[in-house]
Amino acid sequence: MVLDLYTDWISQPCRAVSMLLMDNNIEHQVHEIGIMKGETKSAAYKQINPSGKVPSIVDDGFHLGESHTIMRYLCESRNLPDHYYPKDLKQRAKVDYWLDWHHLNLRHGSLRLIGANVFGPIRQFSEQKIEELRKEGNDVLKSSLTFMDENLSKNNYIAGGNQLSIADIALVCEVVMLPISGASYDDYPNVQAWVKRLSTEIKSWDQANATLNKFLASKKK
Numbered sequence: 001m002v003l004d005l006y007t008d009w010i011s012q013p014c015r016a017v018s019m020l021l022m023d024n025n026i027e028h029q030v031h032e033i034g035i036m037k038g039e040t041k042s043a044a045y046k047q048i049n050p051s052g053k054v055p056s057i058v059d060d061g062f063h064l065g066e067s068h069t070i071m072r073y074l075c076e077s078r079n080l081p082d083h084y085y086p087k088d089l090k091q092r093a094k095v096d097y098w099l100d101w102h103h104l105n106l107r108h109g110s111l112r113l114i115g116a117n118v119f120g121p122i123r124q125f126s127e128q129k130i131e132e133l134r135k136e137g138n139d140v141l142k143s144s145l146t147f148m149d150e151n152l153s154k155n156n157y158i159a160g161g162n163q164l165s166i167a168d169i170a171l172v173c174e175v176v177m178l179p180i181s182g183a184s185y186d187d188y189p190n191v192q193a194w195v196k197r198l199s200t201e202i203k204s205w206d207q208a209n210a211t212l213n214k215f216l217a218s219k220k221k
């Protein structure tokens with residue numbers, strides 16, 4: 001049975017799951033769920049994923065959300081090449097470390113800035129709320145990108161090793177989203193080099209990022 005993917009192409013975790021699926025030729029059916037249209041909160045979608053978030057998959061009747069969990073599940077269930085999620089316990093722990101770190105650091109900062117600069121004006125947040133979100137977002141992003149940059153000065157891939165892992169995929173999808181809220185990673189040369197490296201190594205890079213790139217180009221006009 002073909003795996004079903006529920007996704008919105010603009011979303012960071014959705015693009016990460018798509019990259020893993022596409023680069024490994026895992027047959028799947030894409031169901032687009034528009035976040036801005038409120039489709040993640042529809043009763044029909046909540047039957048698929050009760051948390052009302054994308055991405056989620058249905059694999060032969062098995063429902064699963066959370067991008068990191070989905071990627072781990074795909075690595076194991078499809079026996080993907082070891083570098084994505086190594087069998088070696090210590091190497092695997094390093095990948096898990098960066099996946100866990102992601103949510104309360106890089107993604108936390110990124111979401112605060114998206115809240116302040118993208119949703120704030122649309123949803124008419126108070127000036128005070130926007131300022132608080134912006135300050136926290138900028139502070140957390142600065143410390144997160146500094147930490148990543150230091151690590152990437154010693155390693156080509158975020159969890160070490162000689163090839164990319166699912167931690168690289170999760171984090172890079174967040175980093176390339178930063179310009180959407182006016183943030184950038186221009187001051188972090190090792191992060192920049194890593195993004196460039198991954199953009200050539202992830203075969204589905206252009207396809208997975210097409211909607212985001214179109215949106216970013218339209219903002220520049």
Ligand SMILES: N[C@@H](CCC(=O)N[C@@H](CS)C(=O)NCC(=O)O)C(=O)O
Nearest residue numbers: 011012013035040053054055066067
């Ligand atoms: N921790 C989750 C985060 C999922 C998430 O926050 N998805 C956002 C899009 S990036 C979403 O579905 N937002 C829609 C909503 O909250 O209604 C994951 O990694 O999959």
